[in-house]
Amino acid sequence: MSRSDTREQIIAAGMKCLVEKSFNAVGVQDITDTAGVPKGSFYNHFESKEALGAEIVARYGDNETRREILTDPNVPPLQRLRRHFERISARFEDSHFTRGCILGNFSAELANQSALIRESLQRLYALWTKDLAAVIAEAQENGAVANKTKASDIAALLLDGYEGALLRARVERSRKPFDRFMKFAFGQILV
């Protein structure tokens, strides 16, 4: 196995462990066991579990599926936004709400513990908000959305509202918080 393959396997294993479990409850050994690589190899690729955490947050920012859905030129902007939220909700529901979102989980658990991860979360918030704002601005320009609030403010509100809805969805093990979020987002904000 090449050096870069091992690195990718560690990242994939880290993602798998960390969407289901607390960062502080997952050890390097859990991650290398999941990756099927020797524990010692971890430190050839990452200085610390914290460094892996920051890399995982950066990967979330580069999510190609999200960007493809949000920029699909064949779909009207409001429908792209709807598909984006529906797709992520479906993933949480498919996992029976055992999975969380790296953005929300790490923000709650690590904002006050790791400056490195907090900075990577800042970049992820900015990036995701920007991707959403571009689509909202398009909907405002083509008249689908009459709400004149700055697109970047609507985008940030929606992303924050979604992360909050996800917290409750995981506790209630129910998609109701998502449904309520969608109703407000598309019925009272994006109007």
Place this chain on the structure above:
Amino acid sequence: MSRSDTREQIIAAGMKCLVEKSFNAVGVQDITDTAGVPKGSFYNHFESKEALGAEIVARYGDNETRREILTDPNVPPLQRLRRHFERISARFEDSHFTRGCILGNFSAELANQSALIRESLQRLYALWTKDLAAVIAEAQENGAVANKTKASDIAALLLDGYEGALLRARVERSRKPFDRFMKFAFGQILV
């Protein structure tokens, strides 16, 4: 020190540790050190750290200051809601965003780890939402809010949106997410 004093000191110390640090990063020893009681005494009062966590969530539900603000008969309902959110935002800001909310933190970190804590979080969500919904219903009845959406749905949306805003506020170490939340809550939802 009486038995119940020790128990209260452990709960207070647990709250102090757990609003700033991850549940999985805080040990029983950290809590008893903060409380100034011997480690062994912890288990005279709680079966486990998990049981203490559930008790702390239950205490959050009983928060008297929140209820006093939300039910103050001398203040119009919309202003009570505003004061409620402003008060909790001020506490986070005063801590320079090092404090989190037990509801949001535990939901993110423990929903998938502890059934006991998840159940206590379900009760806290229900209780807090009910307290908010009562004030919103009052504002709908007296005509201050024309929005005909069910008060309990508006309440749940606002609580979730606030918890999401708090996640970002802690990462950005800024009150901007709170200001944005308030602008939408009072400018586009509670209208």
